[in-house]
Amino acid sequence: MKQYLLSIYQPDGDPPAPEVLEPIMRDISAVDQAMRDAGAWVFTGGLHAPDTATVLRAADGDVLVTDGPYAEGKEHVGGFWIIRAADLDEALAWARRATVACTLPVEVRPMVDMAEG
Amino acid sequence: MAVLARVFGDIDIAEDAVQDAFAEAARRWPRSGQPPSPAGWIITTARNRAIDRLRREAARTGKHAQAALLHADEQPGEEAGPVDDDRLRLMFTCCHPALGRAAQVALTLRLLGGLTTAEIAHAFLVPEPTMAQRLVRAKAKIRDAGIPYRVPAEADLPGRLTGVLAVVYLIFNEGYTASSGDQLARADLCTEAIRLGRLLARLMPDEPEVTGLLALMLLTESRRTARTGPDGALVLLAGQDRTRWDRSLIAEGQSLVRQCLRRGRPGPYQIQAAISAVHSDAPVAAATGWDQILTLYDQLLAVAPSPVAALNRAVAVAEVDGPAAALALVDGLPAASLDRYYLFHAIRADLLRRLGRRAEADAAYRAALARSGNAAERAHLALAK
Incomplete structure (x- = not known):
């Protein structure tokens, strides 16, 4: 079994109005539950807005701390799943349901299997 | 190649193994003569060579080599096994929608066609290192992202098959665009595309669009020599010397068109092949059944505008x-x-x-x-x- 990171890319700015967001969140929960029922679910998380981020970087024996996200863009990762799947086709099938539910692009990245090195 | 890619679950290992086996054959066959089943010999030798090599690597460091060895152990070792099934699996892997179209085309030609990286680069007018890089990247994605070696399930088959057929037809068209580039390299692409089309038609006899694509390519190819004038200029269909059309390709193409249309599941390749077949029926341009062609174009626009x-x-x-x-x-x-x-x-x-x-x-x-x-x-x- 491989693991895949499914990242939800969401546009910067205010979230949609509650009446828009509410059915979307319900659909996302349904996908999340289906993943758990199928034994594919490993972890999931939603993230606060990128301006809540802090970046640290080691430089010259010191650590520099800056306010804000590492990459400034028009979109940011708003949430993610880590799932377990036999192969990419299985992962893509979950991602397909995920993108339909959240109405946003979903990126599928294979995770390095630490056991395989 | 296809058998070994399945056995080891890794295209690079399979490619190296096949090269080893051919080198061995070149050394041995001139002396001992060709074995009764050359293909089986190559597969067995390649498999053994790869296992030897992986054992050496596994002993030293490579976890990856260990994984591939494990993978090989799990696979049935039938040497003369269903090679065709493996090829079909590899075809769907090469044309997986998670790979870009350019990568799909390059992989298909490299792993299922008979072309070297240099030849593919030449045919697509890109520098060889660029093409090599494209292949390396695509193979790494297949491995790292876990693109499976599998014929898709029934439910996904129509969509996935459309992708495979599009790659084969794109290879054919790239070869048929006789307006520039090295003519020979481009004719190679048509030959490869038709070979892939024949392979697919044999492997998927129940898919009329597969037969339709093969028929379309054969009928188009039948006019290759007639479509350029002595000065190399393009000659449109109406102006072509029809005595230069290849009659045997036309006969095969027309028979395939009839065969697939009988199934009553028309699709864009079958309809285009049928249009081409109507052209092929006319001994002179003036005798073309244009009414019939117009009806077919109306159908084509209905299914694939x-x-x-x-x-x-x-x-x-x-x-x-x-x-x-x-x-x-x-x-x-x-x-x-x-x-x-x-x-x-x-x-x-x-x-x-x-x-x-x-x-x-x-x-x-x-x-x-x-x-x-x-x-x-x-x-x-x-x-x-």
């Missing part, structure tokens, strides 16, 4: 209702999406000439020529984007 199909339909309209009606249709097409397509200008030029609008016709001919000169380069750009 596209500006190019609408343009081709206009050619049939010119024959049935006259060039004025056709020109009105052509000029109503979305010029933005067709402007870079040399046939759009060539067809306009022909219609204008037939209407006696000489000056406009000349301008359109010039536009067509300007665009056909680097058609291969543009096709490559479309591929690479």
Whole structure:
């Protein structure tokens, strides 16, 4: 079994109005539950807005701390799943349901299997 | 290649193993003679060589080698096994929708066709290191992202098969665009595409679109020599010397068209093949069954509407209702999406000439020529984007 990171890319700015967001969140929960029922679910998380981020970087024996996200863009990762799947086709099938539910692009990245090195 | 890719679950290992086995064959066969089953010998030798090599690597460091060895142990070791099934699996892997079109084409030619990286690079007019890099990246994605070696399940098959057929047809068209580049390298692409088409037709006899694509390629290929004049200029269908058409390719193509249409599941490749078959029936251009062709284009636009199909339909309209009606249709097409397509200008030029609008016709001919000169380069750009 491989693991895949499914990242939800969401546009910067205010979230949609509650009446828009509410059915979307319900659909996302349904996908999340289906993943758990199928034994594919490993972890999931939603993230606060990128301006809540802090970046640290080691430089010259010191650590520099800056306010804000590492990459400034028009979109940011708003949430993610880590799932377990036999192969990419299985992962893509979950991602397909995920993108339909959240109405946003979903990126599928294979995770390095630490056991395989 | 396909068998070993399945056995080891890794294309690089399979490629190395096959090279080892051929090197061994080159050393051994001249002395000991060719074995009774050369293909089986190559597969067995390649498999053994790969296992030896992986054992050496596994002993030293490679976890990856260990994984591939484990994978090989799990696979049944039938040497003369169902090679065809493995090829079909590999075909779906190479044309997986998670890979870009350019990568799909390169992988298919490299792993299922008989072309070297240098030959593929040459045919697509890209530097060899670029093509090598494209292949390395695609193979790494197959491995790291876990793209499976599997024929898709029934539910996904139609969509996935469309992708495979599109790759084969793109290879064919790239080869058939005889306007520039090395003619020989490009003819190779047509040969490869037809070979892949035959392979697919044998492996998936119940898919009429597969048969339709093969028929379409054979019928198109039958006119290859007739479509360029002595000066190398493009000769449109109406002006071609039909005695130079390849009769055996036409006979095979027409028989395949009848065979697939009988199934009553028409699709874009079958309809295009049927149109081509009607052209092939006419001993001279004037005897062409244009009414029948127009009906077929109406069907094509119903199942797969596209500006190019609408343009081709206009050619049939010119024959049935006259060039004025056709020109009105052509000029109503979305010029933005067709402007870079040399046939759009060539067809306009022909219609204008037939209407006696000489000056406009000349301008359109010039536009067509300007665009056909680097058609291969543009096709490559479309591929690479």
